[in-house]
Amino acid sequence: MYPAELQPAAIGSAEISDQTEYPVMEHFYTIQGEGAHSGRAAYFIRTAGCDVQCWWCDVKDSWDESKHPRMKTGQLAELAKDSGAPFAVITGGEPLLHDLLPLTKSLKARGLEIHIETSGSSPLSGILDWITLSPKRFKKPLDEVYPYVDELKVVVLTNKDLIWAEENAAKCPEGTRLLLQPEWDTPKSMPLIVEYVKKNPQWGISLQTHKFLNVP
Numbered sequence: 001m002y003p004a005e006l007q008p009a010a011i012g013s014a015e016i017s018d019q020t021e022y023p024v025m026e027h028f029y030t031i032q033g034e035g036a037h038s039g040r041a042a043y044f045i046r047t048a049g050c051d052v053q054c055w056w057c058d059v060k061d062s063w064d065e066s067k068h069p070r071m072k073t074g075q076l077a078e079l080a081k082d083s084g085a086p087f088a089v090i091t092g093g094e095p096l097l098h099d100l101l102p103l104t105k106s107l108k109a110r111g112l113e114i115h116i117e118t119s120g121s122s123p124l125s126g127i128l129d130w131i132t133l134s135p136k137r138f139k140k141p142l143d144e145v146y147p148y149v150d151e152l153k154v155v156v157l158t159n160k161d162l163i164w165a166e167e168n169a170a171k172c173p174e175g176t177r178l179l180l181q182p183e184w185d186t187p188k189s190m191p192l193i194v195e196y197v198k199k200n201p202q203w204g205i206s207l208q209t210h211k212f213l214n215v216p
């Protein structure tokens with residue numbers, strides 16, 4: 001959680017926040033498919049722009065923000081509210097490339113909880129109720145992000161990723177949900193993950209259930 005108290009004092013009114021624009025690749029009402037909130041209805045907002053550029057990324061179209069339209073936060077927040085979703089998931093791309101305060105303020109003003117999925121490689125911003133950190137070895141999370149992590153979700157392809165997962169877990173607060181996730185196109189890692197979780201039950205497994213269910 002990254003609470004409102006940590007935000008700059010002069011953040012302006014919700015009306016001003018509503019006019020801020022972000023590059024948005026897509027936004028839609030769906031089911032959260034991964035992690036601790038898997039199976040819950042959520043409004044996804046995928047901001048465009050990513051400087052992490054994982055080779056196995058399944059949303060490479062999100063990397064170049066200039067390819068995507070800009071949307072006002074007020075419009076996005078109204079659509080999220082009208083969908084009936086209890087919470088919004090801000091994802092990317094790398095959403096923390098943008099100052100998320102205006103967007104999160106507009107969503108909060110309409111009663112939504114706010115979750116984020118991030119690599120943690122850019123500074124935290126915005127009012128965030130649930131932070132899922134998905135750390136990447138080639139662009140590491142900033143140390144300042146770890147104290148606020150609620151869920152650590154590490155994509156595992158090889159043993160090296162398990163070592164990386166433990167290095168990150170050691171920096172997260174006690175009580176953080178610890179999850180290992182196979183990469184969709186390389187399910188070979190699944191036996192590795194299963195054996196690891198049996199030996200280290202503080203970890204759990206996250207599956208991309210939306211892909212099994214064929215929902216976006």
Ligand code: SF4
Nearest residue numbers: 050052053054057093
């Ligand atoms: S951080 Fe996310 S969006 Fe960026 S390249 Fe990696 S998987 Fe893709």
